[in-house]
Amino acid sequence: MSDETAAFCCPDHSGAAPAEAILAAAEDKARARGLRLTPVRRRTLEILLQAHGALGAYDVLERLAAEGFGTQPPVAYRALNFLVENGLAHRIRRLNAFTACTHPGHDHRAAFLICETCERVTEAAAPDLSKALGAAAAQAGFTVERVTVEAVGRCRACTQARA
Amino acid sequence: MSDETAAFCCPDHSGAAPAEAILAAAEDKARARGLRLTPVRRRTLEILLQAHGALGAYDVLERLAAEGFGTQPPVAYRALNFLVENGLAHRIRRLNAFTACTHPGHDHRAAFLICETCERVTEAAAPDLSKALGAAAAQAGFTVERVTVEAVGRCRACTQARA
DNA sequence: GCCTTGACTGTTATTATATAACATATCATA
DNA sequence: TATGATATGTTATATAATAACAGTCAAGGC
Numbered sequence: 001m002s003d004e005t006a007a008f009c010c011p012d013h014s015g016a017a018p019a020e021a022i023l024a025a026a027e028d029k030a031r032a033r034g035l036r037l038t039p040v041r042r043r044t045l046e047i048l049l050q051a052h053g054a055l056g057a058y059d060v061l062e063r064l065a066a067e068g069f070g071t072q073p074p075v076a077y078r079a080l081n082f083l084v085e086n087g088l089a090h091r092i093r094r095l096n097a098f099t100a101c102t103h104p105g106h107d108h109r110a111a112f113l114i115c116e117t118c119e120r121v122t123e124a125a126a127p128d129l130s131k132a133l134g135a136a137a138a139q140a141g142f143t144v145e146r147v148t149v150e151a152v153g154r155c156r157a158c159t160q161a162r163a
Numbered sequence: 164m165s166d167e168t169a170a171f172c173c174p175d176h177s178g179a180a181p182a183e184a185i186l187a188a189a190e191d192k193a194r195a196r197g198l199r200l201t202p203v204r205r206r207t208l209e210i211l212l213q214a215h216g217a218l219g220a221y222d223v224l225e226r227l228a229a230e231g232f233g234t235q236p237p238v239a240y241r242a243l244n245f246l247v248e249n250g251l252a253h254r255i256r257r258l259n260a261f262t263a264c265t266h267p268g269h270d271h272r273a274a275f276l277i278c279e280t281c282e283r284v285t286e287a288a289a290p291d292l293s294k295a296l297g298a299a300a301a302q303a304g305f306t307v308e309r310v311t312v313e314a315v316g317r318c319r320a321c322t323q324a325r326a
Numbered sequence: 327g328c329c330t331t332g333a334c335t336g337t338t339a340t341t342a343t344a345t346a347a348c349a350t351a352t353c354a355t356a
Numbered sequence: 357t358a359t360g361a362t363a364t365g366t367t368a369t370a371t372a373a374t375a376a377c378a379g380t381c382a383a384g385g386c
Contacts, residue, residue: 038334057372070336077373078335093256094311096343096372111296113305124303128295133274133314136289141319142276148257150311151296156304199353201363220343233365240344241364259343259372 019049022102026088035086040069044079045100048089053119054097092121094150099123111149117158182212185265189251198249203232207242208263211252216282217260255284257313262286274312280321 026045030037037045047063048055061076069075080098083089089100092112101110102123111126130147137144154162189208193200200208210226211218224239232238243261246252252263255275264273265286274289293310300307317325 036333040335072337073373074375075336093313111299113300113303113307115305116308122303122305124299124305126296126299129292129299132291132295133289133312136274136287136292137276137314137316140276140285140287141322142278142285142287142314143317143322144276144314145279145316147312147314149296150256151300151305151307151309153300153306153308159304159306199362203364235366236344237346238365 018102019046022049022100029086029088033086040064040075041079041082043067043069044076045083045088048083048098048100051099054092054095054099054121056095056097060098090123092150093148094152095119095121097121109147109149111151113155114150114152115155115158116152117154117162120155122155181265182209185212185263192249192251196249203227203238204242204245206230206232207239208246208251211246211261211263214262217255217258217262217284219258219260223261253286255313256311257315258282258284260284272310272312274314276318277313277315278318278321279315280317280325283318285318 023042023046027037027042029035043064044060047060051059057073057076057080060080061071061073064075064079065071080089080091083100084091084098087101089098090110090112091098092114094114099112099121103125109126109130111124111129113122113124115121126149129149130144133147134144186205186209190200192198206227207223210223214222220236220239220243223243224234224236227238227242228234243252243254246263247254247261250264252261253273253275254261255277257277262275262284266288272289272293274287274292276285276287278284289312292312293307296310297307
């Protein structure tokens with residue numbers, strides 16, 4: 001898990017490199033799987049990558065519309081759903097919002113750490129977690145397909161700022 | 164955790180006793196903490212307890228309205244939020260719905276198992292789970308306040324029915 | 327070449343979920 | 357019983373999401 005840890009930090013978005021790397025990885029993934037990463041979809045992913053926090057569908061729509069894409073909700077929802085279904089983005093239910101996947105390389109069960117103060121969302125790899133849930137569910141005879149884990153709290157930067 | 168296991172099953176709602184027991188426990192809890200379990204609030208909890216799956220706020224509202232309580236959304240939302248804040252109910256974000264807490268006795272971090280087929284929601288005690296998340300979060304310097312864990316899959320009954 | 331097919335994009339219209347703001351009523355207690 | 361805090365109810369509105377349908381466009385069969 002040591003290389004997971006790198007993608008784990010509360011991102012400060014100080015460098016452009018990571019976003020570009022992620023975008024490139026997304027394109028590889030799309031090519032490999034025969035997905036069509038069309039202009040709207042690609043741009044939607046870029047918008048999410050550039051955003052500091054998670055973005056609501058209507059925020060994304062506003063940006064897309066300003067750039068000449070469609071102006072109506074389904075435009076944003078379709079692109080976002082495509083990204084989510086193909087593991088390029090995640091939906092944060094607690095915020096009714098979406099965020100780019102920060103490690104699109106491997107399929108994964110991620111947990112999300114939502115900072116109450118700065119509203120940024122960090123994607124944490126937590127393999128033990130799905131193991132623990134799997135065990136609990138198995139006891140109940142429940143077969144798990146997908147899991148959502150969302151933690152609300154305070155990120156390192158905000159904790160320090162307050163101290 | 165052996166006594167947790169009992170409250171863990173996919174509830175078949177075959178007996179009235181559990182619901183009554185939970186309601187009684189809720190009243191104890193309210194009394195002990197000086198909460199006001201008013202008629203709307205109490206009735207809202209009953210409605211959730213009688214429901215088979217989780218209920219949307221507007222479903223609850225419909226029932227409340229039919230019984231002479233207020234007819235507008237805030238009536239339901241306020242009662243539901245009261246119950247959630249005081250650990251007597253849970254909000255299931257994936258479903259935009261609410262469910263009665265099935266073990267209101269102890270404060271707990273619960274995980275929810277949502278059956279895709281029958282849409283019922285089971286509350287699973289999963290202490291290891293919050294431990295695992297806590298560890299992952301700590302690594303990122305993140306302080307966790309509250310966690311939501313929701314698993315989508317298939318419950319025992321529905322798995323068997325399909326077999 | 328051209329036509330069919332299916333996936334994608336866009337639209338209008340509508341539905342679903344949730345909250346703000348304010349008036350009235352009720353309770354706890356001084 | 358007057359008073360402040362809490363609760364209930366209302367109207368109005370904000371926010372989030374989807375249904376249904378029309379036009380576009382590229383890929384493959386003929």
